[in-house]
Amino acid sequence: MLLPARGVDAVVTELSEAPEFLAEREDQIHRLGRQVTELQLGRSGLVTVLGEPGTGRSALLRAAVARAREAGLPAVLARCSPAEADLRFGVVSQITAGLTGAGYLASSRRLWAEEQAVTTLIPALCGAFAALARKHPLLIALDDARWADGESKAWLAAMAHRLRDVPILLVQASTLAQGVAAGLATEPGPVAHSVVHVPPLSERGVRQVIASRYAGPVDGAFVTAATEATAGSPAVLLAVLDHFALASLPPLARYVPVLLERAAEVTGDRVAGSLSRLPADALALLRVIAVCEGGLGFELLTSLAAPRAMSPEQAMSFLLRLDLVTGGEHPRPVSPLIADTALAGMDAGERQALATRSVELGYRAVIPEDRLARLLLNAPPVGAGWVVNLLRRVARRRRLDDDHEGAAALLGRALREPVEGEQRQRLLIELAMTEAGRSPATSDRRLQQVLLNSGPEVPVSVLVQAADLLNSRGDASATYRAVATAYARREGGGADVGSLAAIGWLAENECTTDPVLPGRSFPDPSDRSGDPVPAGVAAWLLAARGRHLSRARELARAAFRLKGENQPFGPRIHAARALCLADEVAEAVIGLDEVLADARRCGARASAALALIQRSRCELRRGNLGQAVADFEAARAELPLTSWHPRVVPYFIAMEARLHLAGQSVEEAKQALAQELPAGADQGSAWAMLLYARASVHMELADPEAALRDINECGRVLLSRGWTNPAVLSWRSVAAAAHSACGNGATARQLAVEAVERARAWGAPGTLGLAHLCASRVLSGAEAMSELEHAVRVLRDSVLHDSYARARSLLETTRKIPIPPGGLTHTSRHQAAERSSTPKPLLTAQEERIAVLAAAGRSNASIASILSVSVRTVELRLTGIYRKLAVTSRNELGSRLAPIPAARNVGD
Numbered sequence: 001m002l003l004p005a006r007g008v009d010a011v012v013t014e015l016s017e018a019p020e021f022l023a024e025r026e027d028q029i030h031r032l033g034r035q036v037t038e039l040q041l042g043r044s045g046l047v048t049v050l051g052e053p054g055t056g057r058s059a060l061l062r063a064a065v066a067r068a069r070e071a072g073l074p075a076v077l078a079r080c081s082p083a084e085a086d087l088r089f090g091v092v093s094q095i096t097a098g099l100t101g102a103g104y105l106a107s108s109r110r111l112w113a114e115e116q117a118v119t120t121l122i123p124a125l126c127g128a129f130a131a132l133a134r135k136h137p138l139l140i141a142l143d144d145a146r147w148a149d150g151e152s153k154a155w156l157a158a159m160a161h162r163l164r165d166v167p168i169l170l171v172q173a174s175t176l177a178q179g180v181a182a183g184l185a186t187e188p189g190p191v192a193h194s195v196v197h198v199p200p201l202s203e204r205g206v207r208q209v210i211a212s213r214y215a216g217p218v219d220g221a222f223v224t225a226a227t228e229a230t231a232g233s234p235a236v237l238l239a240v241l242d243h244f245a246l247a248s249l250p251p252l253a254r255y256v257p258v259l260l261e262r263a264a265e266v267t268g269d270r271v272a273g274s275l276s277r278l279p280a281d282a283l284a285l286l287r288v289i290a291v292c293e294g295g296l297g298f299e300l301l302t303s304l305a306a307p308r309a310m311s312p313e314q315a316m317s318f319l320l321r322l323d324l325v326t327g328g329e330h331p332r333p334v335s336p337l338i339a340d341t342a343l344a345g346m347d348a349g350e351r352q353a354l355a356t357r358s359v360e361l362g363y364r365a366v367i368p369e370d371r372l373a374r375l376l377l378n379a380p381p382v383g384a385g386w387v388v389n390l391l392r393r394v395a396r397r398r399r400l401d402d403d404h405e406g407a408a409a410l411l412g413r414a415l416r417e418p419v420e421g422e423q424r425q426r427l428l429i430e431l432a433m434t435e436a437g438r439s440p441a442t443s444d445r446r447l448q449q450v451l452l453n454s455g456p457e458v459p460v461s462v463l464v465q466a467a468d469l470l471n472s473r474g475d476a477s478a479t480y481r482a483v484a485t486a487y488a489r490r491e492g493g494g495a496d497v498g499s500l501a502a503i504g505w506l507a508e509n510e511c512t513t514d515p516v517l518p519g520r521s522f523p524d525p526s527d528r529s530g531d532p533v534p535a536g537v538a539a540w541l542l543a544a545r546g547r548h549l550s551r552a553r554e555l556a557r558a559a560f561r562l563k564g565e566n567q568p569f570g571p572r573i574h575a576a577r578a579l580c581l582a583d584e585v586a587e588a589v590i591g592l593d594e595v596l597a598d599a600r601r602c603g604a605r606a607s608a609a610l611a612l613i614q615r616s617r618c619e620l621r622r623g624n625l626g627q628a629v630a631d632f633e634a635a636r637a638e639l640p641l642t643s644w645h646p647r648v649v650p651y652f653i654a655m656e657a658r659l660h661l662a663g664q665s666v667e668e669a670k671q672a673l674a675q676e677l678p679a680g681a682d683q684g685s686a687w688a689m690l691l692y693a694r695a696s697v698h699m700e701l702a703d704p705e706a707a708l709r710d711i712n713e714c715g716r717v718l719l720s721r722g723w724t725n726p727a728v729l730s731w732r733s734v735a736a737a738a739h740s741a742c743g744n745g746a747t748a749r750q751l752a753v754e755a756v757e758r759a760r761a762w763g764a765p766g767t768l769g770l771a772h773l774c775a776s777r778v779l780s781g782a783e784a785m786s787e788l789e790h791a792v793r794v795l796r797d798s799v800l801h802d803s804y805a806r807a808r809s810l811l812e813t814t815r816k817i818p819i820p821p822g823g824l825t826h827t828s829r830h831q832a833a834e835r836s837s838t839p840k841p842l843l844t845a846q847e848e849r850i851a852v853l854a855a856a857g858r859s860n861a862s863i864a865s866i867l868s869v870s871v872r873t874v875e876l877r878l879t880g881i882y883r884k885l886a887v888t889s890r891n892e893l894g895s896r897l898a899p900i901p902a903a904r905n906v907g908d
Contacts, residue, residue: 021250022059023212023234024205030194032064035169035194038136040071044191047550053323054235054270060198061141063670064171068139072623073699074104074132075139081145082277083316092125095140104132122155129159130166137167145172146321162414163191167327175323200232204534206686209234210251213241222254228264258432272324286497287346289325290339293359294332295375299359301331304354315386316584324703330371348502355379370394373410381417388414388423392430399434399603407603408434419468421457425450429466431602436473440643444475451482458498461566464533466567466837467503471607474645476510476684483507487522506537510685532562536571538892541576546725546762552578560591569595573610576618581727583688583764585622586848591613593866595851603825609638614657622799625662633657647684649677654689657697673697688717692729699734703740711735720863726758729769740778748778756787766803769795773807785814843884850877851885855893 015779022029035045057442061077068075076098084090102767132138142148142156145556160170201209206227207283230236240262241251275283288305302312316331324338325331334341342353355378359511360374362576373394376387391414398407413432420428430448450466463486471479483504490497505522525534525541542552558577562568566772571594579588599608612635612735634653641652653675658839660669671692683688691714698707715731718724725734752775759771772791776784788811795804843851846867853863860878864871887893 005799014251020427020526022056022063022260024201024206025056025060025198027196028060031194031196032060032171032761033067035070035171036067036073036139038169039073039169040066042137042167044167045171046160046193047169047171047196048193049196050199051173052175052200052233054233055198055200056234057198058143059234060196061143061173065139065141068169068417071135072257073139074099074102074136074242075141076102077141077143079143080145082147082322085149085321087149087153089121089151091142091147092155099132104136110509117172120153122151123157125155126158126162129168131160133166133168139169139171142172145174157491162632163875200230201227201230201234201237205212206230206232206237210238210241213245214251216250218251220251222251222256222259223257225253225256226251226263229260232265236263236266236270246542254620267337268341275338277322278318278324279310279315281308282315283342283345285312285315286319286324286333286338286342288354288358289319289331290342290349291334291354291378293374293378295337295371296362296365297329297366298331300365304357304361309440331527340352351378352380356382356877370397377409377413383418388417388419388427389467394436395430396603400601402601404434406435421455422459422462424850424883425454425458425462425466429462429469430603432466433605436605437643439638440473440645442468444478446475448478448482451486454486460490462501462502462626463490463758464568465505465566466494467500467507468570469600469607470609471503471507471570472604473643474684476647477508477519478484479507480504481509481757484522498525499571502534502537502571503542503568503583506574509721511683516611518792530558532559533568533571536557536562536575538736539578540574543581544721544723544725544728546758549582549763553582553584556582556584563594563598565598565604566879569599569607571609573607573614576611576614580614580621581725581762581764581767582736583766583799584701585618586852589618590849590852590866591617597623597866599762601691605639606644609635612638613652616655616659620659620662622831624803625659628662629659632656646678646680648686650684651686651688653677654686654693661693661696661700666697668691669697670701681702683715685723688714688731690727691717692731692734695731695734695738699737699741702741704738707738708735711738724758725762725767725772726755727762727764730755730767730770730774732758733771736774736778745778752778765794765798769798769800769807770803773803773810776810788814843881847877847884848883850874851881851893854878854890857890 023566023717031046032049035047049057049060049552053206065075071645076095077092078091078098082093098196106791113748129138148156149837156170159168160311163166203223207218207223210223210226221631225809226240229801230240240259242252243262244255244258247258275286279288284305285301288301288779292301292304294602296314298316306312319325319331320327321687324342325332325333333342346354355375356414357374359375359379359382362375369390373391376382376391395410395414397408398404400409408431415424415427415431420472421536428446428450432443432450433867438463447466447470451470452461467483467486470482480642483500487497487500487504489502501522502525504526508522525537526869535555539552539559541547542555543563554576556575561573572591575590576595577592579585594609596611596615599605599611612631616628616635618630619625619631636652641649644652653672656672657669660666660672673690677907681690691710695707695711695714700702700712711731711734715735718729718731731753732755736748736755739745740748752771756771759768762768769791770796772787776787776791788807791807792804792811797809798804849867853866858866860871860874863874865875881893885893
């Protein structure tokens with residue numbers, strides 16, 4: 001006869017009031033309570049409770065059994081264990097004994113001792129349990145079902161098929177890794193199979209458990225640390241809280257170290273307990289798996305640890321059922337703790353010998369390189385020539401996949417091999433590039449080590465590469481000192497030494513204003529300008545000083561004869577800066593495209609970021625604001641701002657502000673400039689760019705006094721380095737506008753005229769046109785009109801399309817409205833600019849790059865490689881270019897482009 005049914009809510013309430021506190025298990029309790037209610041109504045059920053060990057699966061089973069017993073139903077809980085995994089009908093014996101003790105069965109049979117055939121016993125057992133269930137709906141719970149013996153599993157499967165006939169609720173608990181297949185049958189049966197998931201506790205659940213133990217306050221920091229340290233495991237958390245109770249320690253933040261220590265001990269003890277239940281053969285296999293870390297397949301693993309008392313499959317089954325290893329073709333330990341605990345029982349010699357044997361086996365079996373590299377990570381030095389080359393190849397692939405941490409581990413392992421001389425220094429350089437984002441200070445130290453410790457057997461080209469990479473992150477002082485030492489040892493050693501000196505000159509020029517002046521002056525790079533590296537530096541030197549425009553262009557183009565990822569990047573980037581200042585923006589962008597491709601191939605993240613931000617400046621100069629913003633964002637993503645030396649940080653912040661200003665977002669520019677700066681940020685040349693951006697924002701906000709303070713300091717920083725070219729930063733023009741707004745007309749006129757003279761001495765149309773335009777804003781009468789007419793005439797054929805449009809609009813306005821004595825006001829300038837639309841270039845930025853390269857004779861495949869696009873993209877873009885320019889061949893293309901004198905030599 002069935003017992004009276006009660007509501008689901010009553011069942012849930014009773015389960016919640018079970019002796020054990022079950023935090024964050026409301027949903028699981030509700031679902032199990034509903035199943036108990038359904039059982040009372042005579043409806044069978046099949047439930048699997050899935051969760052990691054320690055998440056409270058067993059507690060949920062005990063609560064369900066307690067609820068059924070309170071309702072007067074026969075309910076029994078059987079606990080499976082590895083010790084009884086091979087005991088015939090061991091689980092069924094537990095179940096019959098429990099029901100007999102409760103008075104539901106007449107006797108408890110020792111089923112494991114009976115010799116009766118399974119085919120006979122199982123039907124008889126099913127009949128006995130079915131007869132009981134017809135009298136009283138029956139609940140059978142099975143904890144840790146993965147360890148049930150085979151005969152009991154067969155009986156349970158048979159019982160599952162009788163659920164339509166008699167009211168029985170079968171509940172099993174198993175791990176997520178084993179899934180629903182661990183115990184009861186999973187094939188479609190007579191009743192629905194319900195799965196109840198038991199996740200780890202969240203921070204909220206951990207707080208509930210702690211609050212249930214303590215009446216006082218619970219620190220949030222303690223709860224957060226407890227959640228992370230216990231991984232949300234109620235079992236580990238309760239063990240830790242028991243320790244706190246015994247020691248009379250409250251859950252406060254200052255006791256977090258005790259919490260972490262105790263949680264680690266409990267977790268380790270639980271893992272050790274699992275390992276202690278392993279047979280010797282299974283433990284030996286686990287140790288092999290731990291050493292190999294997924295590097296070898298199952299067959300190769302068992303050849304390293306061939307089981308003696310059991311088959312390899314049986315040993316693996318033990319490991320899987322204990323959730324110690326993952327399944328699949330290449331098993332691995334489930335966690336580092338399991339691997340460490342398994343290997344702790346071996347002495348160092350045994351572990352090293354096992355690791356060496358695994359490498360030898362993997363090498364002979366010709367396993368894939370990435371798996372062989374994984375084996376090498378745990379192995380002692382091998383001493384074979386193939387090891388270092390393999391680790392470098394795999395590390396390179398990891399870098400390209402943005403796995404810099406994995407690449408660093410492989411290169412660090414390669415350095416443990418007996419490598420010396422050039423090979424060792426190149427390894428150090430590769431490792432330094434890989435560590436630039438994660439550990440920039442360590443990266444710099446490795447590069448300094450190359451410069452300071454290389455003997456005469458190491459080529460100077462290796463030192464040049466190290467110096468270039470060291471200088472790229474911005475620590476000019478460290479670069480100067482290291483290069484000065486290396487240069488002194490190699491002085492007079494050929495062309496490469498001149499390249500090393502050129503890098504040293506860049507660093508020296510950058511740290512000229514340091515409190516302690518450099519003690520050694522490197523030779524002027526112009527003296528060795530026949531070599532590409534000094535040529536790039538000399539081009540920048542001339543451009544920064546505003547001298548010899550044609551010579552600067554020639555030297556910059558010579559710098560781009562360098563190609564390849566092992567060639568220094570800094571001189572090419574500086575050559576691109578010189579070309580940009582010379583109005584050869586398209587050429588500069590193409591050169592930067594090549595630098596970026598080379599830098600990314602070898603993993604030089606700082607150099608790649610510098611190429612991107614310089615490309616952003618080029619695009620901003622020619623009015624491509626969208627592309628400029630995209631390049632800037634890509635530069636920020638390439639290397640985090642925190643990974644740069646403080647000298648470089650102002651460069652990024654100032655560029656962000658300038659992009660906002662270009663987009664008429666003054667408030668956003670102001671916010672960008674309000675970012676906190678690291679100590680030492682004011683020691684480099686980038687500080688001048690930040691001051692310039694600040695002054696520009698002050699002028700937009702009509703605060704010329706504040707603008708004067710920043711722009712005067714900007715000029716001082718630039719002049720201290722000899723950078724007098726207004727194309728670098730037109731600080732004199734901004735200062736003239738600020739003085740004019742403050743009523744200092746004479747000073748404003750002097751600065752404006754000087755800016756025009758400097759620009760004329762340099763000779764680039766864009767720079768000169770801007771100087772004329774700025775002068776027209778602070779002068780009056782005929783002088784202003786003359787400057788404006790000069791600006792329009794010069795800017796017409798320059799790359800500064802936006803500036804030309806503004807100048808033309810102002811000229812049209814002033815011909816109708818006389819210029820007031822104080823010059824054009826800020827408002828009237830903007831109103832005039834709005835009357836004219838900006839002429840749009842015929843080709844987009846990417847189309848122009850492709851067109852120039854095609855006109856220079858590059859193949860479609862070469863263009864695709866330089867621009868990091870597909871060949872198909874190049875083909876489609878060229879088709880569009882031909883249509884826009886009304887040409888039919890590459891020969892005609894060159895005549896339709898803006899003149900680029902040495903375009904055919906770019907990159908050669």
